[in-house]
Amino acid sequence: MIGELTLGPLLYHWPGHKWRDFYFRIADEAPVDAVYLGEVVCPKRWPLQASYLPEVTERLERAGKTVVFTTPALVAEDADMALVREMSAEERLIEANDVAAFEILEGQPHVVGPYINIYNEATLARLHDHGALRAVLPVELPSASLAALAAGRGPELEVQVFGRWPLAISARCYHARAYGRTKATCQYACGDDPDGLDVRTLDGEAFLTINGVQTQSNAYACLIHEMPGLRRDGVSGFRLSPQAVDMVGVANAYRGILDGSLGPAAAVARIGDLAGATPLANGFYYERAGAEWIEAGS
Template sequence: MRQASGKNVVVARSKLTLGPLFFNWPTEKRLDFYSRIADEAEVDVVYLGEVVCSKREVFFEEHLPKVAERLRKSGKEVVLSTLALVTSEREMKAISDRVENGFLIEANDVACLQALNGKPHVIGPFINVFNESARNVFVSNKAKRIVLPVEVPETSISILANTKKVETEVLVFGRQPLSVAMRCYHARANGLNKDGCRIVCGRDPDGLETDTMDGQPILTVNGTQTLSYGYGVLLNELHALKEMGVSHFRLSPQDVDMAAVAKVYRETLDKKIEADEGMAKLKKLTGKVPYINGFYYGREGLSWVEQKKSKTNNKISTRRKK
């Protein structure tokens, strides 16, 4: 049956990673952001590249090699992320080109695996890996790391991460990606459609708040992508995840001081500060946006399960309307 922990797994120093930027920031803002990450952020791996919409790619594409070089020079591993939903000829070609240019690739659509043809790579969170058999197929296909989908609960992570054959990465900070689509909801929200979108997604650096009819903030729209409204936060769970065999901890860029966020996570991982203290520090960095962690506990993704000292008494709160 299920093994509670990966005690046999020798875990090296836990790696902190910076996921691909989901939002459509202006080029200047991106350049500033990544130079600050290169100089100050205590992250070991940085994922670059557009995941949401190929129409945005053109704006940053030319700067990508320079930014990657800068990050590498400051000792960070650079991984090139790819689109989560690939449909056009042009997008397929872009993927094939990326695979050829020597970077480690994060595959977010199975199309990528066909292009990689057995080259080592990372399986991104947009490819479903929910069970051991699927994981093993990806491993045999030369995946060196698997980023689990946000929906995977603790009970499954403990099984999937319990292996020496592949590294396991889990998203521990940031809005949780819930769906990808062909349709652009950002355009729809502005009375436009995808083909004539005027890149309106660029107006919302942290995504577009989406409320229910009775005024409860519930989702975040980011172009063709839909994310949670709350920030997914698994700071309290870091040590448990480490125990299970998770090797990489992903911070997904939001429009907050990400270098400072990384510091909080690094210190908590290294047990320099307690999780409680980490939570207090994090709260100061993230403003009014609530935290969620329901998926981890196999509950409504939008809920927050309070971590108590006694494990039997986890307090569950599901956010209700204001």
């Protein structure tokens, strides 16, 4: 088993030393069982963090955490596939976020990431036969679908319970365009926005978040109230997606829910304080617009 509380891969472009120091603190202070490391959004970023990977991995594993290497969500060029091969060559679990990785990983234990469309039990069973030990389910699935998948034959299931939902990946980089650059000459424009770039409507209302070639929700997902039900349905992994907030504090709140030391209302209040001006959302779980916040019991 990979672990119940996990920290998904950092989706933003942070300077290498900040990336390293973030994971050092996670190793030393965060009560998570597993950590995913790698570049999901844009392989151009990875060389700026790659040199720190060995020491970050060693620090996390010395702290007793399982480390899973993750791969790009859009494999469109030879360089993208080269990164998949580079990560897959390591002797550890790999998270596949594009079907291009499946040929390399066939028969090898691996994790299927949330960018692979899993919407029915047959798909889940097929991926299990292929070697998947765990599948991180798409973020837009409602509770009934999550329960149905958990009841079928297949790998362990993981669900994102905190952080901006990943909604789409594009071959074009809107982030670079917003700064008057092209994808080829981006100068790492996404690095200017360590928690993503807000997209607002003409009325000035926060709508989405742009992160390089990725489109995300503007709100942070927060499925604290829903975790006991997910657990009863058979979900065994709960993913926190890193944001530019106190992620140790976030991890402590979610760990408090899992071990019963913190009540849901207190945990949500704590997450709200940590999130600051960013709203919380859980709408997908209730078959509503993802950006909505549904109060428990309503």
